[in-house]
Amino acid sequence: MGKESDGSKPGSGPRSRQTSDAYKHRLKRMRDQGLKPPIARHGGDKTKTTPQFALDCGWGRLVFSQTFEDSGAMIAALRGEQPDRRDIAVYVRNPHVLLANAPQELFLDPSHTYRLDLSRYRASRKRPKGYFIRRLTSQADAEAINRIYAARGMVTVPPEFFWAKRDARTIIYFVAEDEKTGEVLGTVTGVDHMRAFEDPERGSSLWCLAVDPSARHPGIGEALVRRLAEYFTTRGAAFLDLSVLHDNEQAIALYEKLGFQRVSFFSVKRKNPINETLFTGPADDQALNPYARILVNEARRRGIHVEVVDAEGGFFRLTHGGRSVLCRESLSELTSAVAMSICDDKSVTRRIVSAAGVRVPEQLADGASPDEISEFVRRCGKVVVKPARGEQGRGISVGLSELDEVEKAIAAARQVSDTILLEEYVEGEDLRLIVINFRVVAAAVRRPPVVVGDGERTIRELIAAQSRRRKAATGGESRIPLDEETERTVRDAGYGLDDVLDPEVHVAVRKTANLHTGGTIHDVTDIVDPVLVEAAIEAARAIDIPVTGIDLMVKSPSRPDYAFIEANERPGLANHEPQPTAERFIDLLFPLSVPASVKRIR
Incomplete structure (x- = not known):
């Protein structure tokens, strides 16, 4: 959501x-x-x-x-x-x-106001699977809640405020915790009106319901709402109210499913920068994808004029003072055609960054004989086959060890690009570093999509359900394709697409972590090792590109071991919230628009 x-x-x-x-x-x-x-x-x-x-x-x-x-x-x-x-x-x-x-x-x-009559509320017999709901108990919980708030574009809260209110009787915080990892997956806040101001109508209200966009488990939002409703029922509250934006159809459907009914109450807010999109009226950028919209919104916040040139393609023009810059998402006129051509051909990218001292995996260029391919696979153990040109993970096959699989993967990759590459498979995690103006602004680990069994649905059905959730969480940008690569990954795990997974069994269904093929993104900016930061900056300088996404394969984001994979000339900056990627992009284009407070910090 x-x-x-x-x-x-x-x-x-x-x-x-x-x-x-x-x-x-x-x-x-x-x-x-x-x-x-x-x-x-x-x-x-x-x-x-x-x-x-x-x-x-x-x-x-x-x-x-x-x-x-x-x-x-x-x-x-x-x-x-x-x-x-x-x-x-x-x-x-x-x-x-x-x-x-x-x-x-x-x-x-x-926004519409909805009310749940707690005297008519009935608890669900269905229990959460893979996670549980509990009260906030630690400072780490407070920090996790803020992480989710930031990922959802909500106003964050000083962590000490949460901790100070952990035993309060007026405000109650619940979190959803993953049973295996201990990770906080979602949160909700409740306000007891009776404790707050001796409300004669014995009311209560629900606030700040938010679920981590990367959460795999279904029904987290519903479970949090139900837990809060049951809590206030035991406290003697008569009803539970909430407000939701009038066009948030998905949330409204959830609330109506739980028995909430719309009531005619109104809310008023101040015209401040946080609320700007609510009182300025609809803009002409509704058709833009999330990667373009995040930049357009940041530009508008600074008073920069925005002209949407082609919404479907993500093209827009920004004008401030006497300067005008045409962009396609995070690709702008500041990126040269030479830099683009280097990123476009992965074999060229590899040569350029390798010459700059950046570590790269062993590679076999296109045109190798069958014997050379066989020897390369034998020497590496596992290989990656990918098109020399292409994006969004299309045509990439990972972790191949059998020669017939390599041959099929080469044929699939040639459908994307005439030139293909064989590369040593490097074990580890996929790390994306966003480099803007030769500074690392954000770092995130990208993980392949995983489905969790429930003892009822087939892997095919679980993939379809996971795809729907990823599509909803990313504005339609992410889904898991049911193709040969997915089938091979599932087969390597010892299953078939039509097998029913036992409850709580986890199976990775892709080996690549690309967002567009269902991967999830986890921010690690605060813990990334300085060696990895320096490698990303050196790669960007070698290509001479002002905005790029550098992909490294790492043992851990907090360790210095790495291998360079590729550079993306048009990285999706919206994938890295809450890091200030959009802010730094606009800083690069229009330095004079940088807020005075930011200039003082620098």
Whole structure:
């Protein structure tokens, strides 16, 4: 699921005619106990005291409008929003009046509110497989939640905030943990309105539901929602509310499946940079793929003019001051035709970077005799066959040890390129390093797609289901092809496509980790070894290319052993969030647009 595709930053609560009376009773109790009333607000000769409750959630505040007596007080509260945070006024009684009083500052959030009647909720008999749901318990959990937030384009939270709230009674955090790896796969936040502001309607709300885009297990979002609903049911809550963007059809379908019903409550937010796409209206870039859109969005945030030239092909023109640059995704006019031609031919790439001192695997050029091929396979043990020209993993066969398999792979590779290469197979992980302006901006391990058995479905059916999830998580960019390479990989693992896998049995269904063929991406920027960083920079300098994705085969991203595989002249920068790949790309094109705060850091 994409940003907010799991209902990220949803939420909220009820209104009641009895609310004002309830707060009067609350104030009376506080005075009787010698406590200070929440907020005193003076107007004319009269003094009114109201709770004016706003809950800090780390990413911003929830401003509960039913605790405010007039729009002026709410506007004043929203003006207290901190930088890089997203405050949300929920349950706004008269949004048209509120907006009329601050039209330049506020906007009506284009989200629907959904409510689950907890008295009618029924728990599922189906238990999660391969993962379990638990409460946040450690600082590592907090860091993992932020990693997922960043991957989903959500506002991150200071880790110490999560940890400080781990035992709070108002805010509750649940995470989904992989049973085998211990990795946090998803998260959800709940707010108890009764604990927060003594809500007379006994409400609760769901916020920040997010699942790791690389998670393989199905149903994580549903399991998190159910766990939160069951938690609040035991706490005596009457309902669970959430809000979801009006066009997020996938998330809406999930909520309606669980019994949520739409209710007519409204939310209001401030016009800040985080919310920009929600109040500026639709742009002309909806047809762009994710790799072009991430760059277009970053350009617009800086006031750079964007002209979409050809959305289907990913072409756009950026103009700032007197400078105009035509781009195709991360490929721009700054990349020379010579650099492109070097990257286009893998045999040339290998020679160029090898001459610069970068380690490369042994290779057999096209035109070798059958005896030479046989000797090469025998000497290497396993080989890789790939087209000299091509991208997105097409025509590549990995880990071949039998001569007849090599011959079939050569024939398949020739359908992609007239020239093919045989290369020594290097064991390890596939590491992609993004180099922009000869600096490594991001590093990620790319892993081949794996299916997990459930004792019911065939491998073919599991692959189809995994493909649907990868397609949804990547905007249609990733899927697992049911081709000869997939069949051979499954056969090498000792299975057939129509075999039923036992529960929790893991089987890799491709040997290449390319995103377009179902691979997953895992950020390792913070732990990559300096030797690998230097190798990537040296390769980029040898090719003389300003933006590139350098692929290395490594034992571990934190160890110096590597072998250069290839260089990509048009790397997918959207694959490396939360690293600032789009920001550094725009910095390269328009240095004068770099924010002053970033310039000071540098």
